[in-house]
Amino acid sequence: MLKNVFKIFSRDLKIARRDSMALVIMIMPVLLAVGLVFFVPGLNDTTVNIALLDSDTSEHVAYLDQFAKIEVFGGENELMDRVAKRDDVAAIIPDGNGYEIILQGNEPEMVENYAKALNALYEIGATKEETTAAMYSFGHTVSPVKTMLVNMLISMIIMLSGMLIAISIVGEKSDNTINAVNVTPASQTAFVLGKSMMGGLIALLSIIASLIITGYYDINWFMIILVGLSSMLLSLIVGFVQGLASDDVIEAAANVKMIIIPIAGSIAGYELLADKWQWTMYWSPFYWAYKANMLVLSKTADWPTVLLCTGMVLVLSLAVYFFSRPKIREGLS
Amino acid sequence: MISVKNLSHSYSNDDKLAVKNISFEIEKGETFGFLGPSGAGKSTTQGVLTGLLKQQDGEVIVAGYDVKKVQNERFNKIGVSFEQSNVYSKLTAKENLDYYAKLFDVPTRDSVELLRLVGLDGKENDMAGEFSKGMKHRLTFARSMLNNPEIWFLDEPTTGLDPAIAATIKDIIKEHAAEGVTSFLTTHNMYIADELCDRVAFIIDGVIKLIDTPKNLKLQYGQKLIDIEYTDNGKIVKETLKTVTEADRRRIGEIVNNHDIQTMHSKEATLEEIFIQVTGRELV
Ligand SMILES: Nc1ncnc2c1ncn2[C@@H]1O[C@H](COP(=O)(O)OP(=O)(O)OP(=O)(O)O)[C@@H](O)[C@H]1O
Ligand SMILES: [Mg+2]
Numbered sequence: 001m002l003k004n005v006f007k008i009f010s011r012d013l014k015i016a017r018r019d020s021m022a023l024v025i026m027i028m029p030v031l032l033a034v035g036l037v038f039f040v041p042g043l044n045d046t047t048v049n050i051a052l053l054d055s056d057t058s059e060h061v062a063y064l065d066q067f068a069k070i071e072v073f074g075g076e077n078e079l080m081d082r083v084a085k086r087d088d089v090a091a092i093i094p095d096g097n098g099y100e101i102i103l104q105g106n107e108p109e110m111v112e113n114y115a116k117a118l119n120a121l122y123e124i125g126a127t128k129e130e131t132t133a134a135m136y137s138f139g140h141t142v143s144p145v146k147t148m149l150v151n152m153l154i155s156m157i158i159m160l161s162g163m164l165i166a167i168s169i170v171g172e173k174s175d176n177t178i179n180a181v182n183v184t185p186a187s188q189t190a191f192v193l194g195k196s197m198m199g200g201l202i203a204l205l206s207i208i209a210s211l212i213i214t215g216y217y218d219i220n221w222f223m224i225i226l227v228g229l230s231s232m233l234l235s236l237i238v239g240f241v242q243g244l245a246s247d248d249v250i251e252a253a254a255n256v257k258m259i260i261i262p263i264a265g266s267i268a269g270y271e272l273l274a275d276k277w278q279w280t281m282y283w284s285p286f287y288w289a290y291k292a293n294m295l296v297l298s299k300t301a302d303w304p305t306v307l308l309c310t311g312m313v314l315v316l317s318l319a320v321y322f323f324s325r326p327k328i329r330e331g332l333s
Numbered sequence: 334m335i336s337v338k339n340l341s342h343s344y345s346n347d348d349k350l351a352v353k354n355i356s357f358e359i360e361k362g363e364t365f366g367f368l369g370p371s372g373a374g375k376s377t378t379q380g381v382l383t384g385l386l387k388q389q390d391g392e393v394i395v396a397g398y399d400v401k402k403v404q405n406e407r408f409n410k411i412g413v414s415f416e417q418s419n420v421y422s423k424l425t426a427k428e429n430l431d432y433y434a435k436l437f438d439v440p441t442r443d444s445v446e447l448l449r450l451v452g453l454d455g456k457e458n459d460m461a462g463e464f465s466k467g468m469k470h471r472l473t474f475a476r477s478m479l480n481n482p483e484i485w486f487l488d489e490p491t492t493g494l495d496p497a498i499a500a501t502i503k504d505i506i507k508e509h510a511a512e513g514v515t516s517f518l519t520t521h522n523m524y525i526a527d528e529l530c531d532r533v534a535f536i537i538d539g540v541i542k543l544i545d546t547p548k549n550l551k552l553q554y555g556q557k558l559i560d561i562e563y564t565d566n567g568k569i570v571k572e573t574l575k576t577v578t579e580a581d582r583r584r585i586g587e588i589v590n591n592h593d594i595q596t597m598h599s600k601e602a603t604l605e606e607i608f609i610q611v612t613g614r615e616l617v
Contacts, residue, residue: 003435004436007432007435007436008436011421011424011432014423014424014428015421015423015424018423019423171421171422171423174422175419175420175421175422176415176417176419177419177420177421179385179415179419180413180415180419180420180433180473180476181436182384182385183383183384183385183408183411183413184405184408184433184436184437185405185406185408185409185436185437185438186405186436187403187405333385333387
C-alpha cells in the first residue's frame with residue numbers, strides 16, 4: 001500500500017515537472033515571495049528599540065522585553081546619548097507615579113505610538129494573551145502588513161495545491177489511464193493518497209520556501225507545517241472533485257480558482273470584522289487556517305490555540321470530504 | 334479459471350441491458366473468443382470481468398476471486414489490454430511500462446524486452462503522447478503482459494494494426510496459450526478467432542447465441558464446398574458444389590468422368606459465414 005502510494009506520488013511528480021501549467025503553479029509562489037521582498041521594502045525594518053534605566057522595576061523591563069528590543073542604561077545621560085543616535089529608539093523612564101516617553105523627534109510616528117501603547121498595556125496590566133496579535137508582531141521584528149501579505153501568499157499556495165491535483169486528474173482522464181491503474185493491485189485509496197501527496201508536498205515546500213525567502217526563519221515550523229497540511233485537505237478535495245468534473249485543464253483551473261472566494265472572504269473577515277463578529281467566520285476552515293498562521297507568523301501562537309484552529313480546519317474539511325466522497329469514488333472507478 | 338453465471342449489465346441501471354443473462358466457463362489454459370458485431374456487449378462483459386464495471390447481477394468468479402468483492406491483489410494474476418489504448422502521454426514508452434510494473438507485487442518482465450517484442454524497439458525513450466494510434470495500442474498490449482498474467486483479457490488486440498504487426502501480436506498470443514495462459518479475447522475479426530481460439534462465443538445484442546469450438550462449428554454448420562473448373566466445348570466453366578448434398582455429389586462425379594478438369598479446390602465455410610448463418614447478422 002505505502003509502496004504504491006509512493007510510486008503514484010513519484011510518477012505524478014514526474015508528470016507535473018513536464019506539464020507547463022503545473023510548472024508555473026509550482027514556481028509562482030516562490031516568485032511572488034521574491035517579489036514581496038523586493039517590491040514591498042521596509043516591511044522588515046520595524047524593530048522598536050526601547051531604552052530603559054536600570055533603576056526601573058525588573059517587572060517593567062521584563063514586560064517590555066517581550067515586545068521590543070530593550071537596552072538598559074545606568075544613568076539618564078547615557079540613556080539620552082543613546083536616544084540621540086541616528087536610529088530609532090524610544091526611551092521610557094519613570095516619572096513620578098507613571099512613565100515618561102522620550103524621543104529624539106525624528107522617529108516615525110509608529111515608534112512613538114508603539115512605545116505609548118506598549119507602556120499603556122503594561123500600566124493596565126494586560127497579559128500577553130490579552131493583547132492582540134498585531135500588537136505583538138508590531139513590536140517584534142515583523143510588521144503586521146508583511147505578515148498579512150505572507151499569510152495571504154500561504155492561502156494562495158493552499159489553493160494551488162488543489163489546482164495541481166485537478167490538473168493531474170484531468171491528465172489521467174484525457175489519457176484514460178485511471179482504468180489502467182484500476183486493474184493493478186494498487187487500490188483507489190493508494191491512488192488518492194499518492195496524488196494528494198504530490199499536491200500536498202509541493203505546496204508544503206512552496207510554503208517553506210516562501211517563508212524563508214520573506215525572512216521568517218525563527219517561527220515555530222512544526223506549527224506552520226501542521227496548519228499547512230491540515231488546511232490543504234480541503235483544497236485537495238476541491239481539486240479531486242473539480243478535476244473529475246472538468247474536461248480540460250483550463251476548465252479545471254478555472255473551477256478550482258473559485259475557492260479563492262471563500263478564502264478571500266475568510267481573510268477579509270478575520271482582518272476587518274470586529275471581535276464580536278468574528279464568530280460569523282467560524283464556518284470557514286480557511287478562516288481558522290489564516291488565524292493560526294497569523295499567530296504563528298507573528299510568533300504569538302501557543303499550542304492549545306494552534307491545535308484548536310487545526311482541529312476546526314480538520315473537522316470542517318472532513319465534513320466536506322464525507323459530502324463529496326461518493327462523487328470522488330464514482331469518478332475514479 | 335473464469336466462471337460467469339447469469340450476468341447482466343445495464344449502464345443506466347435499469348432494464349436497458351447491454352449484456353443479458355449470459356453464462357459461460359473458461360478452463361485453465363484455454364483461449365476463449367468473444368465474437369460479435371459492434372455494440373454487442375463484448376467490452377461491457379470484459380469490463381465486468383475485470384472489475385472496471387460494477388457487477389450488478391449474476392455471479393462472476395475470476396482466478397478464484399469473486400469479482401463482487403474488492404480484492405486488488407487478484408490483479409497480480411490478471412493482465413488487461415484495453416480496446417482504447419490508455420498510456421501516460423507525458424511519460425516515455427519505457428517509463429510507462431516501468432511505472433506500471435512497480436504497482437505489482439509479483440516479478441515483472443523487462444520493459445525493454447517487451448517493447449522489442451511488440452516492435453517498439455528504438456522508441457523506448459520517446460514520449461507516448463507522440464505515438465501513433467497503432468503504437469499506443471501496442472504499448473497498451475505490451476503493458477498487459479508485464480506481470481506474467483495467468484489470465485489475460487484482450488479487447489480487440491489487433492484492430493487497427495497493419496497486417497505484419499497484427500501477425501506478430503497473434504504469434505505472441507499463441508505463445509502465451511502454449512505456456513498455459515488463459516485468455517479472454519474479444520474481437521469482431523473471425524479469422525483471428527478461428528486461428529487463435531479454442532472455443533468461441535457468438536454474442537449479439539448482449540445475448541450469447543452459441544458457444545463451441547471453431548472446428549465443431551464448421552462441422553456442424555459449415556458445408557465443405559468444392560470449386561471446379563472444367564472445359565466444356567472449348568469453354569471454361571466454373572461450378573461451386575457442396576460435398577454433403579446428394580445431388581451435388583453426383584454432379585461432381587459427372588464432371589470428373591465426362592470433362593477435362595482444369596482446377597479443383599475444396600474450401601471450408603469461414604467462421605464469418607457460419608456467424609451469418611447462425612445469427613442472421615453481418616459481423617461489422
Ligand atoms: N459507457 C457507456 N454508457 C452507456 N452505454 C454504453 C457505454 N458503453 C457501452 N454502452 C452500450 O452498451 C452496448 C454494448 O457496448 P460494448 O462496448 O460492450 O460493445 P462491443 O461489443 O465491445 O462493441 P465494439 O465491437 O464496438 O467494441 C452498446 O449498446 C453501447 O451503446
Ligand atoms: Mg468493444
